[in-house]
Amino acid sequence: METAYPPLSEALPSHHDLFYGGEWQAPITGRYCETLNPSTGQPIVQVAEAGLPDVERAVEAAHQAFLSWRKTPVSERQSYLRRAGAVLRDHAAELALVDAVNTGNPVAAMLIDAQRAANSLDYFAGLIPMLRGEVLPGPFPTDDYLHYTVREPIGVVARFVASNHPFMFAGSRMASAIAAGNTVIIKPPEQAPLSCLRLAELLQDIFPPGVFSILPGGPECGQALTSHPLVKKVTLIGSVATGKAIQRSAANSMKQTHMELGGKNALIAFPDADIDHLVQSVVAGMNFTWAGQSCGSTSRVFLHESIHDQVLARVVERIQKDYRAGDATDPATTMGSLVSQTAQDRVLGYIASAKVEGARLVIGGGRPRELAGTSLVGGFFVEPTVFADVTPDMTIAREEIFGPVMSVLRWREEDEMIRIVNSINYGLTGSIFTKDLATAQRMINQVEAGFVWVNDVCKHFLNVPFGGIKESGIGRDECLDELLAFVTTKSVNIKLR
Numbered sequence: 001m002e003t004a005y006p007p008l009s010e011a012l013p014s015h016h017d018l019f020y021g022g023e024w025q026a027p028i029t030g031r032y033c034e035t036l037n038p039s040t041g042q043p044i045v046q047v048a049e050a051g052l053p054d055v056e057r058a059v060e061a062a063h064q065a066f067l068s069w070r071k072t073p074v075s076e077r078q079s080y081l082r083r084a085g086a087v088l089r090d091h092a093a094e095l096a097l098v099d100a101v102n103t104g105n106p107v108a109a110m111l112i113d114a115q116r117a118a119n120s121l122d123y124f125a126g127l128i129p130m131l132r133g134e135v136l137p138g139p140f141p142t143d144d145y146l147h148y149t150v151r152e153p154i155g156v157v158a159r160f161v162a163s164n165h166p167f168m169f170a171g172s173r174m175a176s177a178i179a180a181g182n183t184v185i186i187k188p189p190e191q192a193p194l195s196c197l198r199l200a201e202l203l204q205d206i207f208p209p210g211v212f213s214i215l216p217g218g219p220e221c222g223q224a225l226t227s228h229p230l231v232k233k234v235t236l237i238g239s240v241a242t243g244k245a246i247q248r249s250a251a252n253s254m255k256q257t258h259m260e261l262g263g264k265n266a267l268i269a270f271p272d273a274d275i276d277h278l279v280q281s282v283v284a285g286m287n288f289t290w291a292g293q294s295c296g297s298t299s300r301v302f303l304h305e306s307i308h309d310q311v312l313a314r315v316v317e318r319i320q321k322d323y324r325a326g327d328a329t330d331p332a333t334t335m336g337s338l339v340s341q342t343a344q345d346r347v348l349g350y351i352a353s354a355k356v357e358g359a360r361l362v363i364g365g366g367r368p369r370e371l372a373g374t375s376l377v378g379g380f381f382v383e384p385t386v387f388a389d390v391t392p393d394m395t396i397a398r399e400e401i402f403g404p405v406m407s408v409l410r411w412r413e414e415d416e417m418i419r420i421v422n423s424i425n426y427g428l429t430g431s432i433f434t435k436d437l438a439t440a441q442r443m444i445n446q447v448e449a450g451f452v453w454v455n456d457v458c459k460h461f462l463n464v465p466f467g468g469i470k471e472s473g474i475g476r477d478e479c480l481d482e483l484l485a486f487v488t489t490k491s492v493n494i495k496l497r
């Protein structure tokens, strides 16, 4: 069935201020900043920017709300979360449209995001009864002492959300913290705050005031949240550099942090891989639909020399057939833009570095020529780009580009290949393509990544922990561990006589 999208004017949020304490509030500093449509580069609307005094008020409101939310019965918390999930499902098309116009990601592909966020809200509602403690044996007779543990919420949680799927991350990641009895302040990405504002409009009558807040803003807002003494945990979906900055700021008040960071993920293809499936997966793994902007993109493709040339040729053919840059709000668009001019410049900079360092440009490498003379000429597009003959020391083999740029590396010796795979500081995901289970298991044992697919790419499965090792993150999401990350354990010892 074809999706019916509302007119953009009806989908966009009518509020552009800050949402905290259950109300819309104008920024005390009076600062507003333009947000753009990355498909055209044109402004959409001005959105409030939270400053230090706004953060003070929002955190205080969230803290007051915490004092009662933590005591809210489990069944009530579950019903709040499930109602929120139902609302997101009902509004999937408009939320997809808002993110399309503000992130540059094609609207048809964004439809799934509301579903994912809603599934997460339902999932964590169902998991709340797992927040149980234990009765523990101690060193003395049980007639003398009873020892047990209880799980308690932490307090106000600040969640910083990445620019690639703003409302999916806001909606899905608020679920665990709220389910556990905390209150949450979400800071949307500067580049694309509109879907989080729409989220607040949709959920404002569902949760009690202060349980969730949306504070659009820039560095001042970020710094104020990460250093505020009443914010007890800071979580980020973002880049490694931002993760380090947040950790430094949070360290002053010894805050817990939870980090979902970048990746430079390897796809490893063995000679016995099913070639048709491999070709399709190499292309799918790059997430060209949203211009490569996915933490899990398998942007380093290790092809065994015996299949290298045929796979590369077919990958290129498939990319050229399947992806055409277009306006993100058009349901027929198969490839979106980067989220901002800064992101476009960064990606073009990496492409230039690859050329200088000697990689072989196979396709792409610039702005799409076919957009010249159209209304999209000012959009932040980059063609799907493939470099071959990439060597491990090249910048594009080592750094996360977060754009539509695939690096293909040829390999011969397995030990040398796995050494190169593991030679970088990232450790988010990895994909292994082979028909042989023993080969797959040998690689699984060696690849340094928090999440490994065998004969697949990119898929997330709710209830299966997702997260990185090395500099790609701290903690696990989309599973019970995520819920447990938002409680602390209190040990109780009762002297019985």
Ligand SMILES: NC(=O)c1ccc[n+]([C@@H]2O[C@H](COP(=O)([O-])OP(=O)(O)OC[C@H]3O[C@@H](n4cnc5c(N)ncnc54)[C@H](O)[C@@H]3O)[C@@H](O)[C@H]2O)c1
Residues within 6 Å of the ligand: 160, 161, 162, 163, 164, 187, 188, 189, 190, 217, 218, 219, 222, 223, 226, 236, 237, 238, 239, 240, 241, 242, 243, 245, 246, 259, 260, 261, 262, 263, 294, 295, 296, 400, 402, 428, 468, 472, 473
């Ligand atoms: N591991 C994952 O699950 C996952 C998922 C999606 C994206 N990512 C990563 O996110 C990055 C892309 O997203 P991005 O460009 O929005 O990332 P980013 O690091 O630039 O920004 C992420 C968020 O942090 C905020 N922020 C930036 N500096 C801050 C500071 N000093 N203090 C507090 N907040 C600050 C931003 O406003 C934004 O909301 C990529 O590295 C990508 O791999 C990771």
